[in-house]
Amino acid sequence: MPDQTPTPDSLQTFHSLAELHERLSALGAGPAHERRVYRAWMGKIKWEEAAESRRLRLPKAVAEALPGIRGALRNVAAIRSRHPGADPESERLLLTLADGQTIESVLLPRQGVCVSTQMGCAVGCVFCMTGRCGLIRQLSDIEIVAEAAIARELRPETKKVVFMGMGEPSHNLKNVMRAVEFLAQMGDFGQKNLVISSVGDERLFDALFASPVRPALAVSLHTTDDEKRRELLPRGARMAVPRIIERAESWARTTGYPVQYEWTLMHGVNDSFEEIDRLADLLQGKYAMVNFIPVNAVEDSPWVRPDRAQAVELVRRLRGRGVIATLRDSAAQDVDGGCGQLRARVLKSERGESK
Known part of the structure; x- marks a missing residue:
């Protein structure tokens, strides 16, 4: 079973799709980079693939923030x-x-x-x-x-x-x-x-x-x-x-x-x-x-x-x-x-x- 335990910091979450979009944009993500993150969240690609793909490299700031973004998304809802x-x-x-x-x-x-x-x-x-x-x-x-x-x-x-x-x-x-x-x-x-x-x-x-x-x-x-x-x-x-x-x-x-x-x-x-x-x-x-x-x-x-x-x-x-x-x-x-x-x-x- 996937680990669905929230991280200890209850503030480390997103409250809307717009807030998620704004966070990614502030890190320098373009539409294609955003879609890569969304596809990882929705289980269409692995998170590792989102970060390490040679076809479309994420901006450095996005790649470095990816673990935190993933954790914040897990805090939205957990089993x-x-x-x-x-x-x-x-x-x-x-x-x-x-x-x-x-x-x-x-x-x-x-x-x-x-x-x-x-x-x-x-x-x-x-x-x-x-x-x-x-x-x-x-x-x-x-x-x-x-x-x-x-x-x-x-x-x-x-x-x-x-x-x-x-x-x-x-x-x-x-x-x-x-x-x-x-x-x-x-x-x-x-x-x-x-x-x-x-x-x-x-x-x-x-x-x-x-x-x-x-x-x-x-x-x-x-x-x-x-x-x-x-x-x-x-x-x-x-x-x-x-x-x-x-x-x-x-x-x-x-x-x-x-x-x-x-x-x-x-x-x-x-x-x-x-x-x-x-x-x-x-x-x-x-x-x-x-x-x-x-x-x-x-x-x-x-x-x-x-x-x-x-x-x-x-x-x-x-x-x-x-x-x-x-x-x-x-x-x-x-x-x-x-x-x-x-x-x-x-x-x-x-x-x-x-x-």
Whole structure:
């Protein structure tokens, strides 16, 4: 396992991608030199290669500062604990940030990583542990990128980043879009392999169309009923469902990537045939797919999963209407891996509370 221990000097860190750029520029790095450093950070070349390449020599000041820059980048986010799932390709990571706070990332099957964009979340989804803790603070652009860098260090083959961890990306829009642009342009991630998940926000759609990068889009929908959606997502369901689908469809046609509609299945809430038929009506002919995800078991929560036979039938019903649909589980379910659950469990243990 790579050494992720922060250096003793807690001030030896970077607080933004702009600060990292300014540091390198002050040392005399040009664009090509900067890219060399970024590629080393993102695991595309070895740090030794960045310093010693004959094809492109770094300015002396940059080369001499490289160990310190590497250490400062390690201090942005470091692995606190690792929690492998039953699936050998899934592993949840608890990360410590420079200020001592913690966030979660998940290594996913098929060479992916799920990253957090906020510490906590203000949307308050009633079925989500992250929503219970509220918003603690925004993650900086460099903290978001550091999650992908750690994934690359652990698994060099990582090629996909999904922004589906703790937080609502549209509520931290500038930092998320800067991170997406950096990962596409400096991290060698294909644009369609950068997937932003959102409850739906006009500002996010505006930012997507204004961006030089074309990431894929996932929408946390969960129901077709606007009133029910406001109950499930108390502070995140301002757009009406038809409007969300209209704007998402426009983005899908612009990028050529289908929209992924996320639907957390809850027994007696959104697993009826009537609801799924309404969803089919909205999505027929659209460039879209639906991912059904049985709800995570959260302590003291009234929300439970439908039985698997019912979930399978919902998939079959949508497919019968010509809408692509899948049934999947959240990664690392067997280690309390739902969003925010690992962080909550560790904090509870540290306070000496019983499970």
